[in-house]
Amino acid sequence: MINKALCLDPADNVGVALTDLKPGDSYALNGAKGQIISEVSSKHKFALEDLSVGEDILMYGTIVGETTQEIKAGEAVTLANIKHKIRDFKESGATYEWSSLDVKRWSDKTFMGYERADGQVGTANYWLVMPMVFCENTNVKLLQDAFEKALGFAVDNPYENQVRNLVAAYQQEKFTESVSAPLQDTNSKVFENIDGVRFLTHEGGCGGTRRDSDTLCALLAGYINHPNVAGATILSLGCQNAQVSILKESLSKIQKGASKPVIVCDQQEEGTTKVLLEKAVKETFAGLVEANKIPRTPAPLSKLVIGLECGGSDGFSGISANPTLGQVSDMVISLGGAAILSEFPELCGAEQTLIDRCKTPEISDKFIRLMDEYARAAENVGSGFDMNPSPGNIKDGLLTDAIKSCGAAKKGGTAPVSDVLDYTEYIKEKGLNLLCTPGNDVESTTGLAGSGANVILFSTGLGTPTGNPVCPVIKVSTNDKLAARMPDIIDFNTGGIISGEETIESAGDKLLELIVDVASGRVKTKAEQKKNYDFIPWKRGVSL
Incomplete structure (x- = not known):
């Protein structure tokens, strides 16, 4: 028999509807028995007891709201009769006791990852291409188009075929339905041990506050240091707030062991866009050749960092x-x-x-x-x-x-x-x-x-x-x-x-x-x- 409602903690004074409840449906939760007196939609809550104005709503054993109207037992809890409220919090000084789970069956389990010099293990092996400032977003996208198509990381866009069919139909003065094809690789991968080249763009790096730029540099440093990243190509305009020197300083604070290859291409130093991008392509390709030498090897589950x-x-x-x-x-x-x-x-x-x-x-x-x-x-x-x-x-x-x-x-x-x-x-x-x-x-x-x-x-x-x-x-x-x-x-x-x-x-x-x-x-x-x-x-x- 499927349960129609649930109470999440013995201290709670509301239940959760697991399916749509109608007036007359009965419930027996947390020692409280009664009937639903108003419609309660699945996923919503209802009172397990009569609640007066100003009473705390309890879920998960803690305060999650306060009544603004009287709520009868079995009545739906809505924004018309409750408002947001939390309990005060402070340093408690309590000692927390916790026993780890019994994970014996997993203790010898491994995953096939990419071991880095600093001891981190990647679940993928990527090369990063990213700008220090939004002025370089267009150049990043040019590189993306070139690398993804040439290295076998591009995928067919089924909607392009749909648009082409519609264009043809329009030109023939006859519209027809088109069926989208599934996404598929356009060509085979060139580098066996590289899972992709990732191209980041953003709207920061200049303007705003210096704090914004410093924060951006720290974030980009975290991405370079990431276990799934083998190395990075940085496109810089040169005059922006988010200077390459700030990025390198942020990176030095978190790096352990041998540093990863970081290629810096500065447009104001290189001159033309052609010179800039040709340098980026040549040096990035050389970096990919080296990154491809890193194979997947067994790693313990202790190397997982779960977000x-x-x-x-x-x-x-x-x-x-x-x-x-x-x-x-x-x-x-x-x-x-x-x-x-x-x-x-x-x-x-x-x-x-x-x-x-x-x-x-x-x-x-x-x-x-x-x-x-x-x-x-x-x-x-x-x-x-x-x-x-x-x-x-x-x-x-x-x-x-x-x-x-x-x-x-x-x-x-x-x-x-x-x-x-x-x-x-x-x-x-x-x-x-x-x-x-x-x-x-x-x-x-x-x-x-x-x-x-x-x-x-x-x-x-x-x-x-x-x-x-x-x-x-x-x-x-x-x-x-x-x-x-x-x-x-x-x-x-x-x-x-x-x-x-x-x-x-x-x-x-x-x-x-x-x-x-x-x-x-x-x-x-x-x-x-x-x-x-x-x-x-x-x-x-x-x-x-």
């Missing part, structure tokens, strides 16, 4: 996909690896739980400081974390930021917090790391890769095509309907947890198997197949 992300979340995110990501995070950490939980606006309401899990007072103090600074910055421009949920989130049951955040925090599992990283800080510690990024999907995944994640797990309830240029992004669906409706973007489905056909533990095992296959290059993610190489640097403004 934890969510986007297009729904009311099932905190029940199925996010706890599964948390299970995998705990498994990888138990194996000696690392995980990075991002999106600080989506930790609003879960702060105290994370503070209590910090290994040292210094780590919790840094987390509190970064959260407070971010929250104040949002308030100073007339916004706030309470404005984070999108219309899609709200429609699918995430009414307040605290409801959304307490579900989002489940991605971080239960392991102690080993470190807190500000934006662009590179990972230093094994275990669970908290990374200050916006809730914006692409800005956050961009930051996760820049801090060293070599695989990103991305949960979604509504669907999103987001990917990353240097880090594989595995999309994890929260529900069966999404997985069936958007199979071209979903890599893994946790909908069986909602139906009761799957447990979080069994889903975690299957997801880790997929991670090993992706990290070994045996499986390409849907984002990789569709070339969703999204890259948006955060300028440290207010982005929720």
Whole structure:
């Protein structure tokens, strides 16, 4: 029998509808029995007891809202009768006890990765081409067209054929339907051990503030230092705020061991565009020849650094996909690896739980400081974390930021917090790391890769095509309907947890198997197949 509703914690005073509930439907949750008295859509919440005005709404065992009207037991919880609220948080000084998971069956498991001189292991082997300033974006795109076609990394665009058919039909004064062909390689790869050349463009590097440029340089340095990157070609105009010297200084702070090859092509030094790009092509090709000498070799799962992300979340995110990501995070950490939980606006309401899990007072103090600074910055421009949920989130049951955040925090599992990283800080510690990024999907995944994640797990309830240029992004669906409706973007489905056909533990095992296959290059993610190489640097403004 399929459960129709669920209570997430013994302390909760609301239940979650797992299917559409109608007046007269009965429920028995958390010791409370009764009948639904108003329609409650799947993924939405309903009161388990009579609630008066000003009472706290409890989910996940913590405060996620406050009533603005009386709510009867069995009545739907909506934006008309609750508002955002979180409990106060502070340094607790509590000692957090955690036992690592039993991962014996995984202890001898390996993935086929690219070992770097600094001890990191890549799940792919890329060469980067990127600009120091937006003035060089056009030149980067010229190089992209040349390299991808010549090296066998280009793919046919089925929509080009569709447009050509429409043009022909128009010229013949007769329109016809055209069928799109699947994406396929236009020619075979030239370099066996290179997974691609990645071309980044951005809108920064000059104008703005010096802080913007320094932050951009630190982010680009993280991408060069990334385990999935063998080397990089940098296009610089020469006069921009984001100077190559700042980039090299940022890189020197995080590099360990032998430095990677970095080719710098400065347009104002080289003169003509032709001279600039011919130099870039020649030296980049020579770099690719050397990078191709690095083969995949077996690496322990302790070399995995899992980025934890969510986007297009729904009311099932905190029940199925996010706890599964948390299970995998705990498994990888138990194996000696690392995980990075991002999106600080989506930790609003879960702060105290994370503070209590910090290994040292210094780590919790840094987390509190970064959260407070971010929250104040949002308030100073007339916004706030309470404005984070999108219309899609709200429609699918995430009414307040605290409801959304307490579900989002489940991605971080239960392991102690080993470190807190500000934006662009590179990972230093094994275990669970908290990374200050916006809730914006692409800005956050961009930051996760820049801090060293070599695989990103991305949960979604509504669907999103987001990917990353240097880090594989595995999309994890929260529900069966999404997985069936958007199979071209979903890599893994946790909908069986909602139906009761799957447990979080069994889903975690299957997801880790997929991670090993992706990290070994045996499986390409849907984002990789569709070339969703999204890259948006955060300028440290207010982005929720």
